[in-house]
Amino acid sequence: MGTVHAKAQADNVSTVGGLFELDEPDTLEVAIPKPTIKLNGVRARVDRVHVDGLSRTKDDIVRSAVDELFHATDFEDVILKAHKARRSLDSLGCFKDIGVYIDVSSGPGSTPEGLEVTFQVRELSRIVGGINTTVSENEGNLVLGVRLPNVAGRGERVSAEYSVGHRSSSNFSVAATKPFPKSALEPVVTTSVYQQNHEYPWSGYRLLDRGVLLDVAFRTSPATKHNLQWEGTVRDASVLSKTTSFKVRESSGPVLKSVIRHIVTVDHRDEAIFPTHGTRVQFSSELAGLGGGVANIKTELQAEANKEIVPGVVVQLTGAAGVLHDVFGTEIPELFYLGGPATIRGFQQRGAGPHCDGLATGGTMYWASGLHLYTPLPFQPGKGGLGELFRSHLFLNGGCLAHPEEKTQAIIESLSSVRVSCGAGVALRLGRVARVELNYCFPLRAAAGDAPAPGIQLGVSAHFL
Amino acid sequence: MPEMSLKDSIITSLSAQEPWPDNVKLFQPYEVEQILLPDNASCLAVQAFLKMCNLPFEVEMRWNAEFMSPSGRVPFIKCGAFVVSELEPIVQFAANKGVSLCSKLSTEERAEMRAYMSLITNVLVNAELYISWVDQDTYNTVTRIRNSSVYPWPLGWIQTRSKRNAVIKRLKALHWYDKTLEQVLADVEQCCNSLSQRLGDKDYFFGTPTELDALVFGHVFTIITTRLPCRKLADTVRRHVSLVALAKRVDEQYFKRA
Numbered sequence: 001m002g003t004v005h006a007k008a009q010a011d012n013v014s015t016v017g018g019l020f021e022l023d024e025p026d027t028l029e030v031a032i033p034k035p036t037i038k039l040n041g042v043r044a045r046v047d048r049v050h051v052d053g054l055s056r057t058k059d060d061i062v063r064s065a066v067d068e069l070f071h072a073t074d075f076e077d078v079i080l081k082a083h084k085a086r087r088s089l090d091s092l093g094c095f096k097d098i099g100v101y102i103d104v105s106s107g108p109g110s111t112p113e114g115l116e117v118t119f120q121v122r123e124l125s126r127i128v129g130g131i132n133t134t135v136s137e138n139e140g141n142l143v144l145g146v147r148l149p150n151v152a153g154r155g156e157r158v159s160a161e162y163s164v165g166h167r168s169s170s171n172f173s174v175a176a177t178k179p180f181p182k183s184a185l186e187p188v189v190t191t192s193v194y195q196q197n198h199e200y201p202w203s204g205y206r207l208l209d210r211g212v213l214l215d216v217a218f219r220t221s222p223a224t225k226h227n228l229q230w231e232g233t234v235r236d237a238s239v240l241s242k243t244t245s246f247k248v249r250e251s252s253g254p255v256l257k258s259v260i261r262h263i264v265t266v267d268h269r270d271e272a273i274f275p276t277h278g279t280r281v282q283f284s285s286e287l288a289g290l291g292g293g294v295a296n297i298k299t300e301l302q303a304e305a306n307k308e309i310v311p312g313v314v315v316q317l318t319g320a321a322g323v324l325h326d327v328f329g330t331e332i333p334e335l336f337y338l339g340g341p342a343t344i345r346g347f348q349q350r351g352a353g354p355h356c357d358g359l360a361t362g363g364t365m366y367w368a369s370g371l372h373l374y375t376p377l378p379f380q381p382g383k384g385g386l387g388e389l390f391r392s393h394l395f396l397n398g399g400c401l402a403h404p405e406e407k408t409q410a411i412i413e414s415l416s417s418v419r420v421s422c423g424a425g426v427a428l429r430l431g432r433v434a435r436v437e438l439n440y441c442f443p444l445r446a447a448a449g450d451a452p453a454p455g456i457q458l459g460v461s462a463h464f465l
Numbered sequence: 466m467p468e469m470s471l472k473d474s475i476i477t478s479l480s481a482q483e484p485w486p487d488n489v490k491l492f493q494p495y496e497v498e499q500i501l502l503p504d505n506a507s508c509l510a511v512q513a514f515l516k517m518c519n520l521p522f523e524v525e526m527r528w529n530a531e532f533m534s535p536s537g538r539v540p541f542i543k544c545g546a547f548v549v550s551e552l553e554p555i556v557q558f559a560a561n562k563g564v565s566l567c568s569k570l571s572t573e574e575r576a577e578m579r580a581y582m583s584l585i586t587n588v589l590v591n592a593e594l595y596i597s598w599v600d601q602d603t604y605n606t607v608t609r610i611r612n613s614s615v616y617p618w619p620l621g622w623i624q625t626r627s628k629r630n631a632v633i634k635r636l637k638a639l640h641w642y643d644k645t646l647e648q649v650l651a652d653v654e655q656c657c658n659s660l661s662q663r664l665g666d667k668d669y670f671f672g673t674p675t676e677l678d679a680l681v682f683g684h685v686f687t688i689i690t691t692r693l694p695c696r697k698l699a700d701t702v703r704r705h706v707s708l709v710a711l712a713k714r715v716d717e718q719y720f721k722r723a
Contacts (some may be wrong), residue, residue: 234620234623237533238532242535242548246543246546246548249533249548250527250529250533252529252532252533253528253529253531253532253533254532254616254620254624255620256617256620258621268665273511291617291618292617292620293616293617293620451597
């Protein structure tokens with residue numbers, strides 16, 4: 001019988017367009033010839049399941065992934081369940097590729113309607129390494145990465161990354177992940193240790209973060225993802241130059257912070273970058289202050305809705321809001337900032353909101369939103385190929401950030417002093433996680449002290465407003 | 466990390482020529498629970514210098530004064546838009562504003578004063594660092610507790626450890642770490658000897674108060690008034706009566722707590 005080649009999407013989102021997806025997610029859709037015989041009329045049962053190519057992956061997790069196949073009653077059921085089993089094998093993160101072969105069973109113990117299902121798997125190599133260079137606005141970095149997939153045979157991963165910058169700053173992170181595919185809600189536990197250097201020239205400070213992050217991720221429905229996290233960091237802030245505003249200078253020094261965080265994401269979009277329909281809502285709440293020198297409560301909401309009005313033309317509405325309540329010790333690096341190519345375009349990075357001596361000093365409340373109209377590139381060059389990576393868009397952004405020291409009345413006032421900008425540009429998809437935008441922006445409304453940046457603006461980010 | 470560019474120093478020297486403002490603040494660590502012997506000495510020296518110059522200032526205590534300081538050391542002053550740290554740059558800064566204590570001194574006397582000041586930074590400061598961070602008794606009962614008092618656990622432990630490593634690294638580079646306590650005290654003795662010889666029976670080293678007097682006052686006063694488990698350093702300094710008298714004189718004249 002035939003070979004079923006199937007490849008699940010990396011993220012297990014609900015599939016559209018047929019039972020089987022494509023070999024390569026990037027190639028265009030090829031019409032799958034629909035079978036003309038009624039498969040659900042053919043009685044069948046699975047006698048045997050073979051899994052070929054296992055060497056260090058443990059039997060128990062493979063067995064629980066394919067177990068359901070034995071409950072199939074007709075041929076369609078076998079195919080459906082084989083596909084499902086294939087997906088759950090794929091989601092273990094142990095295999096490079098998986099082939100499924102279905103054949104009639106023969107030999108001793110075979111039944112008249114019996115089938116044999118063979119999964120041909122190739123395990124990921126024991127160690128995967130990489131070396132690359134990155135350039136950010138202040139510094140060039142050399143990044144060394146090592147990944148050990150499926151270390152102990154049950155989908156555990158260890159990954160480490162180390163980067164050195166030419167200005168002698170070094171960052172590293174080591175993360176260990178263990179999935180629990182057999183427990184309820186299939187949680188994935190991640191522990192990581194990191195050290196990160198970051199410079200924020202718009203606010204005049206530099207941060208050196210060293211910390212530990214424990215994360216438990218689980219899904220309560222296919223589209224709903226929860227993350228429960230605890231993070232303990234030592235955040236060492238220092239100013240960038242001798243002439244940095246004294247307000248920023250006051251917040252320098254090492255601070256210990258212990259945070260409990262809950263992030264819930266409901267994602268009904270068809271794609272992470274350039275979706276054509278669906279909504280996404282992310283709500284994160286964090287509580288700092290169980291130990292450490294910082295205590296505050298922070299909540300943030302991000303939402304996005306997409307609708308295709310004409311084929312190829314998508315309207316997107318986005319919104320974000322956040323509130324921070326300081327109990328004690330909340331300094332400039334903790335606050336919210338607004339402005340820049342990823343939030344309110346047409347402003348400098350962190351350019352909307354309170355400033356002191358030309359440096360952004362942040363706020364405790366904000367809201368921001370954006371309205372986009374995405375279309376393919378004009379005249380659609382490279383249609384069906386390279387051109388699919390690009391979109392042109394028109395946008396309108398608005399938002400506001402309130403000053404931390406103001407009283408209730410003033411907060412309401414400053415939350416209504418809206419910054420507005422509009423413009424047009426081209427967006428380029430980078431893989432399935434990030435995008436680059438080149439825009440021409442017109443800041444329409446700015447408040448006193450803001451730093452608008454009319455003209456051409458380039459931005460790279462995973463999340464855009 | 467403290468960073469100083471050429472541009473910054475040019476700006477500082479160009480625009481620092483305006484008169485001394487009224488709202489100058491001196492930042493230092495908390496005197497009661499946090500400050501350590503070497504820091505206290507230098508804070509007191511700067512305070513004495515500013516008082517000798519009759520420049521108004523206000524003392525503000527911050528837990529993170531050390532990290533706010535552009536050089537990473539306390540104390541520092543905030544004068545308008547400028548932040549200047551440690552005694553010598555502050556002296557220079559005041560001189561730019563036309564306030565100087567050594568204007569009547571000859572070139573030789575100024576050179577002599579510099580030599581004595583660097584003698585103090587090379588001997589007394591290192592001896593204070595040695596006593597605070599290397600002497601086990603003092604480290605365990607005083608330095609460790611005071612230095613970590615402003616941080617929550619376990620940050621206090623981490624910070625104290627890394628600061629101790631930095632101090633030990635510095636002392637090792639200067640070949641002070643290998644010395645025994647006796648050798649350190651002998652160096653202090655020698656330093657105090659040459660200081661008291663220079664002072665003789667005068668009220669101040671050069672007749673009128675200078676930054677050298679402020680520096681000597683800062684160190685001698687701090688060493689003889691700070692209670693430490695290791696009393697040998699204080700005893701060594703206290704034996705030099707003229708230096709103690711100078712410290713008392715400055716204290717009475719400029720720090721009257723009436």
